Amino acid sequence: METVKSNIIKTAIVEDMRDIREGLVTLINFTDGFTCTGSYRSMEDAIPQIKHSIPDVLLSDIGLPGMSGIEGIQILKEKYPQMTILMLTVYDDDERIFDAICAGASGYLLKRTSPAKILENIREAVSGGAPMSPEVAMRVIKLFREVRPPEKVEYDLTPHETRLLKLLVEGHNYTTAAEELKVSYNTIKFHMRHIYDKLQVHSKSEAVAKALQNRLV
Amino acid sequence: METVKSNIIKTAIVEDMRDIREGLVTLINFTDGFTCTGSYRSMEDAIPQIKHSIPDVLLSDIGLPGMSGIEGIQILKEKYPQMTILMLTVYDDDERIFDAICAGASGYLLKRTSPAKILENIREAVSGGAPMSPEVAMRVIKLFREVRPPEKVEYDLTPHETRLLKLLVEGHNYTTAAEELKVSYNTIKFHMRHIYDKLQVHSKSEAVAKALQNRLV
DNA sequence: CTTTTAAATACCCGTTTGGGTAGTAAAAAA
DNA sequence: TTTTTTACTACCCAAACGGGTATTTAAAAG
Secondary structure: OOOOOOOOEEEEEEOOOHHHHHHHHHHHHOOOOEEEEEEEOOHHHHHHHHHHOOOOEEEEOOOOOOOOHHHHHHHHHHHOOOOEEEEEEOOOOHHHHHHHHHHOOOEEEEOOOOHHHHHHHHHHHHOOOOOEOHHHHHHHHHHHHHOOOOOOOOOOOOHHHHHHHHHHHOOOOHHHHHHHHOOOHHHHHHHHHHHHHHHOOOOHHHHHHHHHHOOOO | OOOOOOOOEEEEEEOOOHHHHHHHHHHHHOOOOEEEEEEEOOHHHHHHHHHHOOOOEEEEOOOOOOOOHHHHHHHHHHHOOOOEEEEEEOOOOHHHHHHHHHHOOOEEEEOOOOHHHHHHHHHHHHOOOOOEOHHHHHHHHHHHHHOOOOOOOOOOOOHHHHHHHHHHHOOOOHHHHHHHHOOOHHHHHHHHHHHHHHHOOOOHHHHHHHHHHOOOO
16 A cells, blocks of 8 residues: 555664564564664663664663663764664553653653554654553653643743844843843843833833743744 | 454544545545544534534544634534544644644544555554654654753752742742742842752853753752 | 934933841751 | 850842943845
């Protein structure tokens, strides 16, 4: 149903349990369009060796002996930013899902995922998707709702005012902000009054607080 | 390959384009395990009528005449919290994805999704998943990374100092903070110096910025 | 070509703040 | 017990800030 992929997808695996690791290697090598270019039992093994053959996709466990999968992929993503990383793990707690995604994982699969689904998800990941097991996706959605940034209130700040506000947030005072913006100290005060009017505040700290809380900067 | 579902999945559709709407109705009614219990061209139609037959899943467009799909599902989710809602839309911008999810959508599919995938995704949604088109999932992941709460840096603030910092964030000045904490003006200054030392800042605004940016309050 | 509007600059003055020093009271550690 | 630590209070002074008024310049509107 799909057209043939132009290239074989090079996949590597980091998984400490031998049965699972070798099962995945076999699965991948026996499937058209995939090849396994490395399998490692720990991040300590994977990180130095992976440079000999950088995969398109890395499937990694989280619970590994020594360095955790999350720490590991952070290091690997730093060195090989183009590498797509998929977690394949038994953990489905919010904390680890969050950490893995922030560490650079493009997807998060639970180990009970069927072989066919795993292959499909690898394909989806290399073509720019972010495959997740249904439970994980639901957790991500729920976390997403929790961290919803405050509704953007519009205060109609001019570009100048926004720029100044950003400087205040960075800790500038009127004098240094004036230098930064190459205007006079009094011009800064001029803009400040407008900012205060628009934000309905009466001090620099309040403006900074409002700017940060309402994502104005 | 799957065991038969215990119940037929009752699905309803809100979509203004007649061809698409009728295509979906046909697709659903001609598939085993699904039945279409309603199809509406707008939220204004759907909201009053849907009570006659509450579906398990609602497939909704976003770009509708009159009330937008996002406003609509917010109302529907309020009335029928158990109803699973899937967006089916052409929009894949961050803003709408975010809004839809926060309004109660459990999934977000792009209209180019194949009929087979749509059915699969409906099944996934009713069984507790959160199906998303690959591009959408990737955007969700990226948004997720952006809103990552900054790693908690510990500044060893005492409870008193933290409370004061919170007051500053709320816009208090030394005088009103002193009243609030029932201590003298000079005590506020005393604590401020300690806060500044610990946060390594030299102004109230900087302290407020650091407090907000590092979730100290 | 005026009129209007927006951005920039300036001065004044009272208030707030930042930082220095110094002292007291109460609780915790030695 | 004495010592140390922690919380609190006080005074001083220079710097930063908030808000008032007013002028200049440049662009936009009429």
